[in-house]
Amino acid sequence: xxxxxxxxxxxxxxxxxxxxxxxxxxxxxxxxxxxxxxxxxxxxxxxxxxxxxxxxxxxxxxxxxxxxxxxxxxxxxxxxxxxxxxxxxxxxxxxxxxxxxxxxxxxxxxxxxxxxxxxxxxxxxxxxxxxxxxxxxxxxxxxxxxxxxxxxxxxxxxxxxxxxxxxxxxxxxxxxxxxxxxxxxxxxxxxxxxxxxxxxxxxxxxxxxxxxxxxxxxxxxxxxxxxxxxxxxxxxxxxxxxxxxxxxxxxxxxxxxxxxxxxxxxxxxxxxxxxxxxxxxxxxxxxxxxxxxxxxxxxxxxxxxxxxxxxxxxxxxxxxxxxxxxxxxxxxxxxxxxxxxxxxxxxxxxxxxxxxxxxxxxxxxxxxxxxxxxxxxxxxxxxxxxxxxxxxxxxxxxxxxxxxxxxxxxxxxxxxxxxxxxxxxxxxxxxxxxxxxxxxxxxxxxxxxxxxxxxxxxxxxxxxxxxxxxxxx
Ligand code: UTP
Numbered sequence: 001x002x003x004x005x006x007x008x009x010x011x012x013x014x015x016x017x018x019x020x021x022x023x024x025x026x027x028x029x030x031x032x033x034x035x036x037x038x039x040x041x042x043x044x045x046x047x048x049x050x051x052x053x054x055x056x057x058x059x060x061x062x063x064x065x066x067x068x069x070x071x072x073x074x075x076x077x078x079x080x081x082x083x084x085x086x087x088x089x090x091x092x093x094x095x096x097x098x099x100x101x102x103x104x105x106x107x108x109x110x111x112x113x114x115x116x117x118x119x120x121x122x123x124x125x126x127x128x129x130x131x132x133x134x135x136x137x138x139x140x141x142x143x144x145x146x147x148x149x150x151x152x153x154x155x156x157x158x159x160x161x162x163x164x165x166x167x168x169x170x171x172x173x174x175x176x177x178x179x180x181x182x183x184x185x186x187x188x189x190x191x192x193x194x195x196x197x198x199x200x201x202x203x204x205x206x207x208x209x210x211x212x213x214x215x216x217x218x219x220x221x222x223x224x225x226x227x228x229x230x231x232x233x234x235x236x237x238x239x240x241x242x243x244x245x246x247x248x249x250x251x252x253x254x255x256x257x258x259x260x261x262x263x264x265x266x267x268x269x270x271x272x273x274x275x276x277x278x279x280x281x282x283x284x285x286x287x288x289x290x291x292x293x294x295x296x297x298x299x300x301x302x303x304x305x306x307x308x309x310x311x312x313x314x315x316x317x318x319x320x321x322x323x324x325x326x327x328x329x330x331x332x333x334x335x336x337x338x339x340x341x342x343x344x345x346x347x348x349x350x351x352x353x354x355x356x357x358x359x360x361x362x363x364x365x366x367x368x369x370x371x372x373x374x375x376x377x378x379x380x381x382x383x384x385x386x387x388x389x390x391x392x393x394x395x396x397x398x399x400x401x402x403x404x405x406x407x408x409x410x411x412x413x414x415x416x417x418x419x420x421x422x423x424x425x426x427x428x429x430x431x432x433x434x435x436x437x438x439x440x441x442x443x444x445x446x447x448x449x450x451x452x453x454x455x456x457x458x459x460x461x462x463x464x465x466x467x468x469x470x471x472x473x
Pocket of ligand 1: 110111112113114115116117118124161162163192215216217218219221246247248249371399
């Protein structure tokens with residue numbers, strides 16, 4: 001079909017869907033730009049977009065209600081509650097180790113976010129975070145994967161989801177760093193999809209005269225992207241059955257946790273989660289609940305104050321389990337979802353968008369981005385297990401440049417965890433009168449992947465003096 005004919009078709013269609021402005025600068029575009037813009041418009045599902053505009057853009061989602069009856073979700077404690085559970089945990093650890101050693105488990109980090117709050121130029125995974133060596137997040141994960149590979153004598157493939165916006169740069173970073181010493185064949189970097197950005201009255205925004213403003217479709221986009229990128233096929237070829245999923249901004253992640261993997265498999269779950277006990281009723285994390293008998297995450301903003309504050313007779317919160325975006329996902333579960341052409345619900349986020357205004361001038365203004373969340377796949381799983389974890393052991397997200405969940409708090413938590421591991425092996429750690437650690441510590445993953453590894457290497461640990469910086473490798 002000629003460009004002119006396609007133009008006429010799209011113009012009519014856009015008019016019917018109140019999005020005619022997308023062609024406002026047509027006369028100023030060159031031939032190639034026109035074809036490109038038409039292709040972008042043809043990829044839009046305008047009927048679906050009408051529904052999104054009505055359901056997510058024009059409505060205030062804060063007023064949306066949870067209609068189903070729900071209850072708190074059940075979970076495994078971080079350590080076994082009695083002899084029977086002790087046996088189960090031991091069995092799970094054994095099984096988890098066997099599965100890792102057999103190459104059945106792969107690492108899967110979602111790194112496609114835009115990291116606007118951190119305000120770092122480039123992929124967040126390239127942010128230098130470790131307290132002494134200034135290792136980037138990507139390097140910390142790579143070092144852990146290498147150490148696990150060495151410990152279990154196993155291939156541990158690593159899948160990395162980027163967005164179209166940071167794919168090229170991420171690939172370049174890995175290349176320039178020689179894949180951090182990992183075998184390039186075991187590192188699979190792929191892209192997630194995007195969704196258009198909107199104004200608050202439901203108009204799709206233009207990034208410039210020839211391109212629609214888009215942003216990544218949320219970490220929930222990972223389940224489709226795994227399929228569309230060929231990552232699922234790659235896993236199948238390698239015999240990988242389980243994906244250990246985490247977020248790129250959490251350097252404390254225990255990527256290959258035998259207990260978590262083992263419990264998930266023993267209970268025949270399809271997608272499982274780690275949870276922590278919330279620091280307070282309104283902590284800004286999702287709440288693990290049971291909705292119609294299925295594990296479901298309810299966002300903190302959707303849980304009423306009354307439910308958030310509700311307490312058990314022992315004083316603990318009824319809804320105490322917070323989601324920290326750590327999951328085990330069965331490869332076959334992701335395959336099944338894609339075979340059924342599933343879709344996850346969309347959530348709206350009001351964020352700054354770079355775009356052009358009616359006159360064609362570049363501006364940065366408030367806009368609406370739509371995203372899906374990976375935890376919305378939990379209710380689609382036939383079975384789902386939750387394992388509690390300890391915050392100081394496994395969760396230090398670097399979201400902001402300063403303040404809560406910031407670079408500073410993450411670095412402090414990295415030192416604090418290293419101190420805790422060393423102290424539990426009997427190493428003396430200098431502390432300030434308020435109990436905080438009075439030195440900087442960093443433990444290389446090749447030295448210890450968990451507390452227990454320290455005990456075997458006590459003779460290699462130097463005396464730790466107040467105010468010193470000690471890198472243990
Ligand atoms: P966040 O919700 O923290 O979003 O993502 P973000 O985009 O990184 O940061 P802000 O909100 O702009 O400051 C949580 C995790 O999900 C990944 C991020 O990379 C991070 O690991 N993510 C998020 C994606 O992979 N794709 C997305 O579309 C969104």
